[in-house]
Amino acid sequence: MQRFLLFPLLFCFYCVQAQYGSIQPPDRLYGALLTDVQMSKVFKDGKTFVDCVPKKDPKAIASGYKSLRNNPLVRYSLKGFVDDNFSEPANPASGYVSDKSEPVTNHINKLWSVLSHAPDVAVNGSSLLPLPNPYIMPGGRFREIYYWDSYFTMLGLQESGMYAMIENMINNFAFMVQQYGHIPNGNRSYFLSRSQPPFFSMMLDLLAAQYGNRVYAQYQMTLQREYNYWMDKTDARGHTVTMPDGSVLNRYYDQDNVPRQESFFEDSTLALSSKSKNIRQLYRDLRSGAESGWDFSSRWLADGQHLSTIQTTRLVPVDLNCLIYHMELTLSKAYKETGDLVQSAYYSKLAGKRKKAIMKYCWSSAQGWYVDYHIGRKRQSAEMTLAGVVPFFVKLAPEEHINRVAATLEKSFLKAGGLMTTLKNTGEQWDAPNGWAPLQWMAIEGLNNYNKKELARTVATRWAELNIKVYKSTGKLMEKYNVVDTNLEAGGGEYEAQDGFGWTNGVLLKLLKMYNLQ
Structure with missing residues (x-):
């Protein structure tokens, strides 16, 4: 049986976040088992194993595997061990067959029920973070709720008149803010170290369009905690950047610096082939690229071509800062709804400062385009991407x-x-x-x-x-x-x-x- 002794050493860099309590992602639960399964490519897609549901106590599984692995007299099948101890996750749409002859609108409206997930039931050792309300999954390998995906899904739910589902999903995000201090990438333990593009304030706009501005008051505290996370006012750190003129903008910054558990093979292999002298930084930049939702793109690459040159944390993204600008305006609106005009004015002023900084650092008059800003080089990125349209989306330009x-x-x-x-x-x-x-x-x-x-x-x-x-x-x-x-x-x-x-x-x-x- 082939073993991968190098990779468990990487976990000495891993620091479990105190605010997540007893929740541990699959690498911490299973150690060498996860390393061997992922590096042996037991499953074609690395996300499959970390989404598997254990059939018994994870500690017993890890202990049993350790005994097998350390006994040179015992021959065993790694795939067989996994099959004996885990249940594979199902595809959300497995068994569903569409009718290509019907209008696509009918297809979409039927799919809402196919992609619907009931409130979760906690399972010991599962990576799924239980949510109290129903939600829509993206589909395929994505069998959980995702943060920024959900806003765009809600646009269709709005057209279908499914406001109850929109509200359920928003309440799930509010629940996660309460439980974990932020909205993770998705409701998986291995996503807790990062978020995704912050669209929560945009989601509130959709709900307010139906129920009125009381929505902003209702979710004010949740939105405030979301903002505090991005502004480094919680245990999480690294999302804020002080610009050369003293203004503050934001970047993507995953809290961990190990291989992504769901892409363990890809990240570990890239690290082995990379010429980078700082492998932990490489992992953090890969993870931060995942936090951006743009995983991956030339916009994050130092040479514009090769993933090994990824430098996500060195860039101030124009789209992220536009979304936080919208968050600040929404906080101003929320405080106004609750009668706190001082706080309302405060967040309106912060939004104005951010707008000024975005214009200064992200508008390229030479290119006629909004671009990211490189922190280390103190100059604008040369990469032109569709992120450059987001200032118009939030009406900032x-x-x-x-x-x-x-x-x-x-x-x-x-x-x-x-x-x-x-x-x-x-x-x-x-x-x-x-x-x-x-x-x-x-x-x-x-x-x-x-x-x-x-x-x-x-x-x-x-x-x-x-x-x-x-x-x-x-x-x-x-x-x-x-x-x-x-x-x-x-x-x-x-x-x-x-x-x-x-x-x-x-x-x-x-x-x-x-x-x-x-």
Whole structure:
């Protein structure tokens, strides 16, 4: 039996977060077993093992494996040991067969129930963090709730009139803030060290559209704790950056510096082949790239090409700071609703300061585009990505910037199937030729906010037509699409193309209704 003795040594760097109490991710529970399973590629997808449900006490499983592993006289099957001690997770849509002949809107409305997850039941040793309310999963390998995915899924739930589900999901996020001090990447123990793009305040806007501004008062304390997490006012540290002029902006910063448990093989293999002298920093940057949701993209790479040069924590992302700007404005609104005008004015002022800093550090007059800012080099990134449209999505950009940005969108990013994510094809999934539903939506909304309605319609139409074309061919809506050659599937990433798919369903349904498409 092949063993991987090198990798358990990496865990000496791991520090369990005190605020998570007794919750331990799979690497801490199973030690050498996780290392051997992941490095032996027992499962094609590394996420499978960390989502497995133990059939008995995890300590007994780990102890039993240790005895087998350390006995040279015993021959054993690693896959057999896993099968004996764990139950494999199911695909959310397994057994579901779509009818390609029916309209895509019918398909999406049927999928809501397929992708629905009942309130969780706690299982000792499972990585799933139990949630008290129902929720929508993205689909495929993603069999839990995800933070930023959920906002775009909610756009479709809104069109379907499923406000109870929207409220349930928001309450689940509020529950996680209460339990863990922040909204994790998803409700898995191995996601607790990071969050994702903070869309909670945007979710409140959706709920307030139905129930009125009392929503902001109702979730004020939750939103405040979410803000405190991002502003380093909790046990978590590293998300804030003091800029050269003393202003404060934010970055992505995972709290851990070990291989991602769900991508253990990929991260460990990259570390072995990397020339980096600081492997722990490499792991943190990979994890922080996952916190960004853009895992992975040329925007995070020092040389713009190779994942081994990832430098996520060295960059101040324009889109993250726009979302926190919206969070500050929403906090101002929430405090106004509760009658605290002093705090309301305070957060309005903070939002104004952030807006000024974003304009100073992220607007590139040379490129006519909003870009990330490199902390160490004290200059703007040269990478142009669709993150540059987010200032228009949150209505932060001045009117005079829209013409240059719209011209670049149309000339460089717009393709037959919608907008490319970046202008580089590196093989990473958040690069050309791929397009993603959340970025299409933010671009379309940003263009509409600044009266570029014709271009917005063009983007929406091309994206919707590509989605529908693939649906009519396969009966599925996908996680991402190749927008350059609409006859090819999207590629890149650490796993196979996923179908389902939460945010694609949500954005497509919203666009179909908005533009009367079918």
